[in-house]
Amino acid sequence: MRRIFILIIGIAVLYSCRNKQTESNNIVKAIAQDTLSKTVAGTADVGDVSPKNDETVKLIQKQLKVLLKNDLKSMTNEDRYFYYEAFDLNNDKKDEYFVGFSNSYFCGSGGCSGYILNHDGSVINSFSVTDFPILVTTDSSEKFYNLLMKSGGLFHLVKMKNGKYPSNPSIEEKWKGEVPKESTKVLDIYEKKLEKYSF
Structure with a gap:
């Protein structure tokens, strides 16, 4: 039994x-x-899909030390960190990198500064007076997706022009109507609690 x-x-x-x-x-x-x-469907949350790459972090750190060479002496340790997210903006199977900051050295009442870098670390452009997140739309100009960047509480349509995105979104065309549901959020620093890296 x-x-x-x-x-x-x-x-x-x-x-x-x-x-x-x-x-x-x-x-x-x-x-x-x-x-x-x-x-x-174009609604994937890019931050949840691709893991962070140590080589990419090193590439961005190296580039920021060059781009901000003249600023480094006046920056505190708390000023010297960044966030990033990868997104293929031109469908060439190589990610571009959105690099943003959220401290008083880079941010003011109008928003924050940041960069969009090519996959090799070269600068596509810098931007200023931007609130995060940035939205990548499904429409494109010059083979690069258009962006919706928030400045002063309003979204502005930012399109590639002559190989660059405009650096000050606040002077670009204001977005009218609802934000497209198929847009992808990048650099959602506050909601997603992105990891920060020093440089």
């Missing part, structure tokens, strides 16, 4: 483990399908 009881418990434990494994596989499958459907 005791052997039968032990056998029944053993079968129950094995069955329970098998169900948990199947449940786990189903959860993984559901997450993968959800991510795929969001990517196809």
